[in-house]
Amino acid sequence: MSTKRHQGLTTRLLHADRLQPIEHGAVHKPLHLAAAYSYPSSRDLAAVFQGDKPGYVYARQGNPTGAALEQKVTLLEEARATAVFSTGMAAIGAIAAALLKAGDHVVTSQFLFGNTNSLMQTLQGLGIEVSFVDATDVAKVEAALRPTTRIVFTETIANPRTQVADLAGIGELCAARGLLYVVDSTLTTPVLFKPKDVQAGFVVHSLTKAIGGHGDAMGGAVVDTGLFDWARYPNILPPYRKGDAAGWGMLQLRKKGLRDFGATLRPEDAHRIAAGAETLALRMARVCDNALQLARWLDGQPQIDRVHYPGLSSHAEHERAAALFKGGFGGLLSFELKAGLDCFDFLDALQLVIVSSHLADNRTLAIPVAHTIFYEMGAERRAAMGIADGLVRLSVGIEDADDLKADFEQALARVS
Structure with missing residues (x-):
């Protein structure tokens, strides 16, 4: 060869x-x-x-x-x-x-x-x-x-x-x-x-x-x-x-x-x-595209208070991320619902997205962070890390982006 x-x-x-x-x-x-x-x-x-x-x-x-x-x-x-x-x-x-x-x-x-x-x-x-x-x-x-x-x-x-x-x-x-x-x-x-x-x-x-x-x-x-x-x-x-x-x-x-x-x-x-x-590059291209689409879409929803994703121009380190990372900003994003909306009710309303603790699977996953993977840290440490009690973490997969948006749209409508 x-x-x-x-x-x-x-x-x-x-x-x-x-x-x-x-x-x-x-x-x-x-x-x-x-x-x-x-x-x-x-x-x-x-x-x-x-x-x-x-x-x-x-x-x-x-x-x-x-x-x-x-x-x-x-x-x-x-x-x-x-x-x-x-x-x-x-x-x-x-x-x-x-x-x-x-x-x-x-x-x-x-x-x-x-x-x-x-x-x-x-x-x-x-x-x-x-x-x-x-x-x-x-x-x-x-x-x-x-x-x-x-x-x-x-x-x-x-x-x-x-x-x-x-x-x-x-x-x-x-x-x-x-x-x-x-x-x-x-x-x-x-x-x-x-x-x-x-x-x-x-x-x-x-x-x-x-x-x-x-x-x-x-x-x-x-x-x-x-x-x-x-x-x-x-x-x-x-x-x-x-x-x-x-x-x-x-x-x-x-x-x-x-x-x-x-x-x-x-x-x-x-x-x-x-x-x-062997398919890493192909999957990452799809994941990054989906995550950016979803982050922008979520950022425009009235039920969402804040979206955290380096691909958004509003992110504190967006320019740094754009300079360092070539071809996308990864598949991890998180967001906070507006006050009064329950993150558990929202997650239970999702039909396509899986509630799970894993990351970077081919399937999109969601989890309530403060109550699960960061629970042992306690409220003081979570606050120092910027983790709100209602923070939801998403690991975006390779599904069709329109299907992901539709699932989030129906879930947000149900908790509103």
Whole structure:
């Protein structure tokens, strides 16, 4: 297969498996279920264990099916390497388990996804200090830095209020200070945005969401963009300071996050996600178009008080989002009903849209945020994040836009 011409993203994804020979002429890498692997020579086995030869030793540390998916995610991000995990939260947890220790300091967004926020609180209980700041303002991130700061972590678009972090400004700050910049790009995907372009060292994805796309498999990924100088990172352990320093971070992440932490992606899920990823660009184009249409339509309805979507010119970070994200603003939006209208009554009136907690499914999903996924935070923290009690979050799917508008129109009419 010729690779002289730079091919488009979808073309490269569709044919990624064929870059190496596949058994029996299959066009997809097969599903490998083996837990253990053997070699003709015990010396070969030892060399694989010690990292001197490529190969697999035990499925907890990776297998060929997961490796095929890693290759596709690396291709998507135009990066150096990828490690896949059982979930997106496992991927973030693996970064903490592999690269942080008691006394270290992390700066992160105060608008974090609820479960990530909860994980940061868990880290605080383990002796890792965490500062929550307004990541839309790089000056506030800079003010929070300490001599013990090891990682700056943020998301591209905040869930559910859609604040857009100053991704470029934070990237410049981290590059100047030699800090590991970790960006969760789940809601933008590599189709809309590559964190490598803002100097991120690690990129996180929940593969369960848009990259898988079909709501039938869970997974996560950590991508090493190749931009961070791991020779400067103080927490790399002596056994992993071998060979090219560019590989030290990923090596330690695999050893501590997969071998020790055990957050391994099932091969069955890796296989499903790899197949789903092939249509990512096509799905994202439809999702972004639907979301923008729906956001504009909702913004004009008398029963709606506020709509939060970066694609709207009224959004506080609209110009930033337009400059950063190419081809759309994602499929997440949220809105608040007018005073006196009950969000539960509204959600129960929906007939096509599904009331569910998932994101980036092919189907449009809705959920009352304050009463479910952000309930544990309490009213004070929710208020600080801009989450009103009646906030409804939408994950827009690939249905026909007119059908979505019709469903919202009849639901709004019923609660009015």
